[in-house]
Amino acid sequence: MNILPVALTPKRVLLIGAGKSAALKAKNVYESDCVLSIVAKEIKDDYFKNKEVTKETFSLSHIKEHDVVINASGDEDLSKLLWENRKRQGFLLNCVDMPKYCDFYFQAVVKNHDLCVSVSTGGASPKYAQFIRALISAVLPKQSKKFYENIKAKRERGDTNIHQNSGKVLLIGCGTGSVDNLTIKALKALNSIDIAMIDALTGDEVTNLLPKECKKIDVSKQKGCHKFSQDEINEMLLRYAKEGFRVGRLKSGDPAVFGRVFEEASFLTQEGIHVEMINGVSSAFAGCLAGGIAPTLRGLSAGALIVSAHLKESRFNDDWIELLKNFPYTVIVLMAYSFANKIVQKAKETGVSLDIPAAFVSKIDSKEQTTVIGTLGRLEEMAKLCDKPAILIIGKSAAEAAKMPHSGKRVILE
Numbered sequence: 203m204n205i206l207p208v209a210l211t212p213k214r215v216l217l218i219g220a221g222k223s224a225a226l227k228a229k230n231v232y233e234s235d236c237v238l239s240i241v242a243k244e245i246k247d248d249y250f251k252n253k254e255v256t257k258e259t260f261s262l263s264h265i266k267e268h269d270v271v272i273n274a275s276g277d278e279d280l281s282k283l284l285w286e287n288r289k290r291q292g293f294l295l296n297c298v299d300m301p302k303y304c305d306f307y308f309q310a311v312v313k314n315h316d317l318c319v320s321v322s323t324g325g326a327s328p329k330y331a332q333f334i335r336a337l338i339s340a341v342l343p344k345q346s347k348k349f350y351e352n353i354k355a356k357r358e359r360g361d362t363n364i365h366q367n368s369g370k371v372l373l374i375g376c377g378t379g380s381v382d383n384l385t386i387k388a389l390k391a392l393n394s395i396d397i398a399m400i401d402a403l404t405g406d407e408v409t410n411l412l413p414k415e416c417k418k419i420d421v422s423k424q425k426g427c428h429k430f431s432q433d434e435i436n437e438m439l440l441r442y443a444k445e446g447f448r449v450g451r452l453k454s455g456d457p458a459v460f461g462r463v464f465e466e467a468s469f470l471t472q473e474g475i476h477v478e479m480i481n482g483v484s485s486a487f488a489g490c491l492a493g494g495i496a497p498t499l500r501g502l503s504a505g506a507l508i509v510s511a512h513l514k515e516s517r518f519n520d521d522w523i524e525l526l527k528n529f530p531y532t533v534i535v536l537m538a539y540s541f542a543n544k545i546v547q548k549a550k551e552t553g554v555s556l557d558i559p560a561a562f563v564s565k566i567d568s569k570e571q572t573t574v575i576g577t578l579g580r581l582e583e584m585a586k587l588c589d590k591p592a593i594l595i596i597g598k599s600a601a602e603a604a605k606m607p608h609s610g611k612r613v614i615l616e
Contacts, residue, residue, distance in 0.1 A: 212236050213269040216293075218260050223298045224274035225249035230308060231272075239268065242275070265291055273297040310335035337390075369443035371470055373463055375456045375482020379405030380567035383483040391480055395450035397442050399435065401461075403454035403591060416450075432462065436469045443475045456484040460510050460536060484508075486534045489563040489593040493573035494606030497532040502598040505531040511545065511594075512537035518544050526554045526578070532597035539564070539590040542581040549578055559601035560584070564592035571610030575603055580615060587613050 213236045217228055220242035228249065231238045241256040241264050256264070260280065265271060271293050273281050281297040288295045288305065297303040309320040310331035319338050321331045372391045377383035384392075392398075392411050400409060402422035412418065419438070421430050430438070442449045457463035457479060470477050486508050490497045497506040509522040518541050522533065526549065538545060539562070549556060556579025563573045565588075572588040578596060585592075604614055 214267060215239070215270040215272065216241065216265060216268040217272045217274060218242065218264075218280070219274035219276070220244070220250040220255055221246040221274065221276075223276070224272075227272050227274050227296075227298065227308070228253070236270070239264075262287060262291070265293060268293055270294045270296070273300075273303075312339045314339075369445060369447045369449060370476045370478065371439050371443050371449045371451060371466075373451045373453065373457045373461075373467060373477065373479045375458075375461070375480055375484075376401075376404045376408045376452050376454055377483035378455065378485050378488045378567040379403060379407060381407045381411070383488060383567060384408060384411075385480070385482065388480050388482060391450060391478075392452075394448060396447040398450045398452055399438065401451075401453045404452045405454070408452070412450075432465055436466060439466060439470060440473050440475060443470070453482065454485070456482045459484045459486060459508060485566050485591075485593055486536060489566045490534065490595060492566055492571060492609050493561055493563040493575075493595070493612070494603040494608035495532075495561060495563075495595055495600055496602070496606070497534060497595065497597070497599055499532075499599045499602060502602070503530065503532045506534055507531055508534045508536065510536045511541045520544070520548045523548045523554060524552045526558060526596065527552070529597070532595060532599045535594040535596065537591075538594035539585055539592045542585040545594075546579060546581050554578070558596055559598055561595045561600040561603060562588050562592045563595065564588035564590060565610075566591075566593070573603070573608060573610065573612040574615070575600060575613070576615035584615065 215231050215236045215238050217224055217231065217238060217240045220240060224240075224242070225247045228238060228240065239256070240250065240253060241258065241260050242250075243257065243259050245251065245255060245257070260275070271284060271288070273284055273295070276298070278300060281300050281303040284295050284297070285303045294305040295303060296306055296308065301307070307322050309322045311321070312319040312335050321334045321338070323331045372395060374388050374391050375385075376388060377385070389411065392408070393413060395412070395416055397417045397419065398409070398412050399419045399421045409418065421435050423429075439449055439451060451466060453461045455461065458481070463479060467477050467479060487497070497503060507522070507525070509519070511519050513519045522535070523545065526533065546556070556577060558578040559575070560578045560581060561573060561575045562584050563571070565571050570589065574584040574587045576584045581594070
């Protein structure tokens with residue numbers, strides 16, 4: 203919104219005109235808590251129908267006791283008259299679209315509770331100022347009232363260490379590694395952070411978008427190789443946020459799908475840190491579509507189940523395999539590539555049909571993307587035809603992929 207320059211006390215403002223431009227200025231003045239009087243020969247905009255307007259030709263006598271005068275009538279002769287009289291009568295002047303007759307310009311202002319950020323182009327382009335305002339608004343915390351109340355209370359107590367706890371953590375879903383699958387919200391977040399703690403598989407395309415001054419920390423967790431424990435990552439997030447930094451926790455896929463979002467968000471929230479969670483495109487669904495597989499397919503699959511074959515400390519999770527007996531849905535298995543032989547073995551032990559259609563989709567959104575379609579009993583053979591990371595799709599819908607368009611390489615086992 204556009205408001206008047208910052209004033210410690212409300213000012214008495216006189217607005218000349220009642221047209222479209224005048225309506226915009228009137229809204230701005232009302233939002234600034236100033237006292238507004240309006241004088242116009244005629245009302246030209248519906249906004250003023252329910253407003254108190256003095257319907258008469260303007261004269262200098264109307265200015266009496268006003269601190270600010272806004273000429274929105276479009277009359278340049280009147281602007282010149284006001285400019286010549288402003289010092290003698292002691293008011294500040296703004297003439298719409300006439301910069302040479304202005305003591306001040308209206309500014310595009312972002313108001314976030316008690317925080318105000320103003321943007322001005324010196325009257326050159328109000329629309330561009332509004333565009334910049336929108337960008338600033340996008341990176342400011344949306345739920346900051348409590349934070350501002352806290353720092354205000356600290357200052358009143360004489361605590362000068364206000365920057366403490368002023369940081370924020372953004373849990374950012376970075377999708378499947380391709381910029382094309384990055385949401386606009388995630389892109390805005392990446393451009394706003396001071397420190398990036400980067401997960402495995404985030405991808406260079408995404409990290410290259412980070413600001414040059416952003417500090418990058420690799421906190422990858424891959425099978426058998428953890429650079430930092432989860433507790434250490436939590437403590438790093440907390441420490442940087444308390445130091446006043448905007449910290450981006452870059453996660454591949456979607457944070458809500460096996461992305462440890464609960465461990466980090468709940469810990470930080472309990473510590474009083476503001477956390478923003480941003481969804482990403484999950485490999486579970488991006489992979490299905492890339493391989494030409496519709497996980498929900500009328501008449502074949504009325505739903506989809508997402509599971510992980512990988513547990514803490516690289517343990518194999520096989521609890522879901524027994525569900526495959528007469529299961530009417532599609533099962534999407536993440537982190538299954540390395541367990542192909544164990545999945546087949548468990549299926550045999552539990553009496554699950556090895557003829558169930560299945561597919562591996564590997565290196566999603568990369569030049570090496572490959573889809574291999576076969577059956578549950580041939581998973582080991584299928585795994586040798588692609589590479590990790592990969593998702594495993596099991597169900598009747600996988601057999602229909604041959605009828606669908608796809609991206610990357612595709613191999614169909616006969």
